[in-house]
Amino acid sequence: ARVVKFAPSILSADFARLGEEVAAAEQAGADRIHLDVMDGHFVPNISFGAVVVEAVRRTTSLPLELHLMITNPDDYFDDFVAAGADSFLVHWEGNANLHRTIQRARHLNKGIGVAINPATPASVLEEILVDVDQVLVMTVNPGFGHQTFINTTLAKIGRVREMIDRRHPQCDLEIDGGVNAETAPLGVAAGANVLVAGTAIFGASQGAEAGMKHLRQAIE
Numbered sequence: 001a002r003v004v005k006f007a008p009s010i011l012s013a014d015f016a017r018l019g020e021e022v023a024a025a026e027q028a029g030a031d032r033i034h035l036d037v038m039d040g041h042f043v044p045n046i047s048f049g050a051v052v053v054e055a056v057r058r059t060t061s062l063p064l065e066l067h068l069m070i071t072n073p074d075d076y077f078d079d080f081v082a083a084g085a086d087s088f089l090v091h092w093e094g095n096a097n098l099h100r101t102i103q104r105a106r107h108l109n110k111g112i113g114v115a116i117n118p119a120t121p122a123s124v125l126e127e128i129l130v131d132v133d134q135v136l137v138m139t140v141n142p143g144f145g146h147q148t149f150i151n152t153t154l155a156k157i158g159r160v161r162e163m164i165d166r167r168h169p170q171c172d173l174e175i176d177g178g179v180n181a182e183t184a185p186l187g188v189a190a191g192a193n194v195l196v197a198g199t200a201i202f203g204a205s206q207g208a209e210a211g212m213k214h215l216r217q218a219i220e
């Protein structure tokens, strides 16, 4: 079986206790922290920027992956690197020069992944798959936490898994949105090896540690 990694999304964390929340996720064995940056243009919601990234950086030594749901993501790479980002997930949608964006992340010596929305086919990855470290298949429409997993993305996860195994086996396949104890096993069976989860971890009634434990048990 493939080793599954966890990337808790702080979007559903209690921002008044962010340090404790991240520490609980770390304690529970999170592999990295997923930070959802939204600008109110690329997606119809505003979340946070470099100030919060920098605050999280001070609370953990885990790698920080930034999911950039913003227009012109490259323009902010320098600021986010200064704030402590380790890798960037940028969207295929709306980026006419995705290859250049990937090169910019490489020049900064940071990890880079490409994210695709539910309506975007796996085939758009053909020419860039070998240049990225991660593929993020969105299993909800980006913009908000707490949404329902879109089941039709499972077939696409399978297609991306095939492509990765064939052409770039060390590439991570992450899924993001509506991942919980019911949907995580489906995503993993389809081929995902990294689970992003907000609500299932930070929204768990008994805290992030219990939330992650529950999620882990579901895929065992």
Ligand code: DX5
Pocket (backbone or CB within 6 Å): 009, 011, 012, 034, 036, 067, 140, 141, 142, 143, 144, 145, 146, 147, 176, 177, 178, 179, 196, 197, 198, 199, 200
């Ligand atoms: C949605 C974000 C997700 C979100 C996931 O736009 O990319 O990372 O925080 O939240 P849940 O796990 O609640 O669906």
Ligand code: ZN
Pocket (backbone or CB within 6 Å): 009, 034, 035, 036, 067, 176, 196
């Ligand atoms: Zn995300």
